[in-house]
Amino acid sequence: MALTIGVDVGGTKIAAGVVDEDGHIVENLLRPTPADSPDDVADTIAEAVRELAGRHDVEALGLGAAGFVDETRSIMRFAPNLAWREEPLQKKLAERTGLPVVVENDANAMAWGEYRFGAGRGESHVVCVTVGTGIGSGIVIQGALYRGRWGMGAEMGHMQVVPEGRLCGCGNLGCWEQYASGNALVHEARRLAAAEPERAGRMLELAGGSVSDLSGEHVTQAAREGDEAALSAFTSLADWLGQGLADVAAILDPGCFILGGGVSRAADLWVDQTRAAFLRALTAREHRPHPEIRVAELGAAAGLVGAADLARHP
């Protein structure tokens, strides 16, 4: 059976894995992401790939990383966290591994993974939104990843949802990811803990009394234990997610949404409220079928598996 390698390049770790045609991971490796030099990152990837290729008969390599990939899926134009600018990744990795290479945005790879083997199986119009430190997204339309004219599509975390709103890392004000991401959750939780400590008792206890040490894990655990401020922070996240999904539905009318990313591991805390907020905000809700809002099924492996499969369908 034909195997391919998928690589998921994160800011701190590189995950590489051999994946079969059914999306199963046959073997995988984890390497720390080298700091600073783009070339070091490419070398580390190539080494991991060669190691895996030495033990398995693989046909191609798919790579997913946070950043803007050009329309030919070969050049990483701009990767905020990895110092890549107009980096010819496909060429470099093909030279160093001898494999055909497809480069893809990480959220696109995840969306593809979920579409092929996860929560999006059998759907024709899928929008996948990953709620992590920021918001990533991928769109699958009738069996193909939608990449836009120049590969810059599906960056819906940067729709403006609040005019004159919070400053985004992209330089604009009021982007969706400033209100509906994991970072937004933690910022809102910290804000509430500072402003209304009496409602944030458990959350602050978990953080050792320090607002600035409050993490997503603390917020999640405190919410499970009924901490009012933590629940408020999740309510805010859910409401903003629902509103933004409704905005996307006004444009794309997908058959389903899939919510992934780190924050989706606690989806039981907020997904019902997201569904309710989505329906309230969906235009013409009385006159249309409603897309399902599903939680991702592949977890952290979605990007790796998706990238491997994209290498098979270049």
Add this chain to the structure above:
Amino acid sequence: MALTIGVDVGGTKIAAGVVDEDGHIVENLLRPTPADSPDDVADTIAEAVRELAGRHDVEALGLGAAGFVDETRSIMRFAPNLAWREEPLQKKLAERTGLPVVVENDANAMAWGEYRFGAGRGESHVVCVTVGTGIGSGIVIQGALYRGRWGMGAEMGHMQVVPEGRLCGCGNLGCWEQYASGNALVHEARRLAAAEPERAGRMLELAGGSVSDLSGEHVTQAAREGDEAALSAFTSLADWLGQGLADVAAILDPGCFILGGGVSRAADLWVDQTRAAFLRALTAREHRPHPEIRVAELGAAAGLVGAADLARHP
């Protein structure tokens, strides 16, 4: 050469025309839209079509109307201005005309017309936004109209751009069309004329001194003559258009935008400012090619021509 008929059903007029394969209108008719009864409208359309079909050898019929058309392009689910609810238009018109029929949303038909024969020729990823009383839109991706999973796609006038903003006809608050349509232009002009009459002298003069009689034509003419309040109203329109297009670009990354609809006839007054506002709001503007923002070329005929051509490519 194969001919088809296109029909553009508006709230007050029905335009029907015979169109050739190059998008030229061979003959066209205009009928008033019957009030009230959905059946009367279908009858009027059928009569006009039969009249044209009697004089030309036509192969198919394409119909565009404001409303939500189902995914099989046969049923008008909901047409706010025409009293159609779950109306089986395709069946009715096929029975009455003997032609194969395609039903389409009017903005989708316009988008297709512009893509095939107008400002979008040769582009692979086109978003057409019609700025009329409301905002309509259509999306063409790699030679196909994008309709969404259930035919409800491309309703981007109903993205929320202002939380808790102005009430929209759709029942939501803060929809884009409440800020960037022809109606929004007139409302803003009236508001300014009432609040700052000293800056709105020419506009008020044209309207006979009556704020409530102020029309889009008055605003346009006054702006051309330098009326400050009229220019402010166009500035507001242009800025909101630019912001909304940037939101759409974050999702779709089109090769070009086409701006049509009644307000685009005065596009020289506002399109440059829309372009500037778009670029300021486009995420990652430094790291991507910029889609062109073009003005529609087919004018009021775009919908009819597009519908006729869609009948040819069902």
Add this chain to the structure above:
Amino acid sequence: MALTIGVDVGGTKIAAGVVDEDGHIVENLLRPTPADSPDDVADTIAEAVRELAGRHDVEALGLGAAGFVDETRSIMRFAPNLAWREEPLQKKLAERTGLPVVVENDANAMAWGEYRFGAGRGESHVVCVTVGTGIGSGIVIQGALYRGRWGMGAEMGHMQVVPEGRLCGCGNLGCWEQYASGNALVHEARRLAAAEPERAGRMLELAGGSVSDLSGEHVTQAAREGDEAALSAFTSLADWLGQGLADVAAILDPGCFILGGGVSRAADLWVDQTRAAFLRALTAREHRPHPEIRVAELGAAAGLVGAADLARHP
């Protein structure tokens, strides 16, 4: 004991009453407000006053009406609902009644009434907010009504709370009274009833199935019976009231707020939530005493009683 007459001029009714030094109404009359002519209104007021003065030994006349009263409390500069523009009310009424006259804004008169005889007794810094069709307000500082430099103070219903928000009757966008008044309550309830009829069953039933017939009374009754949409409309009202009061507190730091007006008759439905929203939004809430938020005590008579008492303390 010295008596004075207070008059409360509303859009549909004129209430006149003889009031003693303790704020008790000795006798009162009700007259329909004549339409159209400013002089007819003055005549009707004068007649009612003369009738009362014929039966009681009164010393002065105080008049409250919706509108902007000048800094000398004699001229009604602009009364939106009563066709008064730069109307010399003090002079006209003094001539027709032979009494010394004080003219005052109606919300100022109500605030004074509540301060002297109602919920504000004994306080030194009182802000009274009347939640009726719009939002009126009055400020009492250390025993004196605060009127501003030109008598235009205490129009806090026209603070902007949403940039680019809903159009206000005053010609601006996003005024507080568009979000936190009785009209706002009804508009939100109608919007929800149209958009989510399944959550608004009881409200629609009370309104005979017609969204446009939905009144404040329907919303109130439905909320008491647990209608979800009605409760949502009250939640929105309460949240916006709390936010606006916090904005006012950032400027005025009052000892207490008093909430009056027609909507306050159902204050049990929303005042606790207003208090909570206020505290969440109050700047430096951890480092300051919190003003109480009280419900008005004098009901519909507050304006009449306050105007009568202001005539005693000119």
Add this chain to the structure above:
Amino acid sequence: MALTIGVDVGGTKIAAGVVDEDGHIVENLLRPTPADSPDDVADTIAEAVRELAGRHDVEALGLGAAGFVDETRSIMRFAPNLAWREEPLQKKLAERTGLPVVVENDANAMAWGEYRFGAGRGESHVVCVTVGTGIGSGIVIQGALYRGRWGMGAEMGHMQVVPEGRLCGCGNLGCWEQYASGNALVHEARRLAAAEPERAGRMLELAGGSVSDLSGEHVTQAAREGDEAALSAFTSLADWLGQGLADVAAILDPGCFILGGGVSRAADLWVDQTRAAFLRALTAREHRPHPEIRVAELGAAAGLVGAADLARHP
């Protein structure tokens, strides 16, 4: 002639001066603000005061510092930058200097200084807004500083102007000072320089090419030299200032506004636009006198002079 001492306690410097009854500074001293310990600050103040009192026959001491001062003007409840919490400053300084002491919020002291000897002379209703790193404010009504019920009044920098807007140091979202202060100016300038470097050429040049090194001085100089992005940043500041002043005018109807603080040194760049934005946003602008918007006259000394004079009018 009776002399008093005024002290202006800033985050980095303490200014103390002997002031006569006409607001002239007879002698002044500057000391660095000791870090960390509240007691060290009190000691440094006391030393400077004793030194001045040794050379002049002074009657009282007035102190202005950023923070919330209680209603008796003796206790600093909360001073964000100076580690004071419930600090009995009046008592401490009276003990160490032997003088009667009045403690005041620094913006209140500035407002008083401008009212008595600067741009507010002869006015009865004055609102002073200091545009510095944040926004401070002071209110003078008929010859008396307005302090609110508990001394917490005149914190109008913390009105919310954008729902869900930028995070403020006070823990709330969307406070006015996040949009209309010197910090806001610099943040907007940096944002524009990062996002649209081609429009920010001069500004970036002045900052040595580094967005994060961009200072208020750079923005000001670049704006004077026509840098587009710098001018945009000032436009944003001016528009938000005008809107906020209009919100305040809806409540207080002052006879004049005085704009002070560090950013007012470049007021020629933005005050006309602030006036225009104010008038556009002023409710009922057609029916009321318009307060003047003036620039402060006393410069950096306003706080010291105001504090000294407040000691004379306790």
